[in-house]
Amino acid sequence: MSAGVLKDRLRADLKDAMKERRGDEMRLLRSLIAAFDNAEAVPVEGMHDHSRPHRLGEPSSEVARLEVDAAAVSALLAAEIDARLATANDYARHGRDEEAARLRAEAAVIGRYGPA
Numbered sequence: 001m002s003a004g005v006l007k008d009r010l011r012a013d014l015k016d017a018m019k020e021r022r023g024d025e026m027r028l029l030r031s032l033i034a035a036f037d038n039a040e041a042v043p044v045e046g047m048h049d050h051s052r053p054h055r056l057g058e059p060s061s062e063v064a065r066l067e068v069d070a071a072a073v074s075a076l077l078a079a080e081i082d083a084r085l086a087t088a089n090d091y092a093r094h095g096r097d098e099e100a101a102r103l104r105a106e107a108a109v110i111g112r113y114g115p116a
Helices: 003-019 023-040 070-093 097-111
Strands: none
Touching: 003 023, 003 070, 023 070, 023 097, 070 097
């Protein structure tokens, strides 16, 4: 699945979560959308000089976002799941079971969007 298709699905699910006032899920979905936005961001190294003012719509100031392929989408989802599970294990080890359960639930929600 491409990043664009997944982001559309995440946005639709975010809208549903907002309607149903599921706060934790809204926060998670916003975080995932932001992670994909960051993955599509163009690196600034080697870019042209930004000190010169540009006119709106001037082609020299417009840069296309990066394309995130299906492999990168899967890798990003897996990284998000792994990060939450690792932190959940740390919380559980320190007796913070509520936080651990919340992070495990988040990992399960992320798992709905693709293979981990």
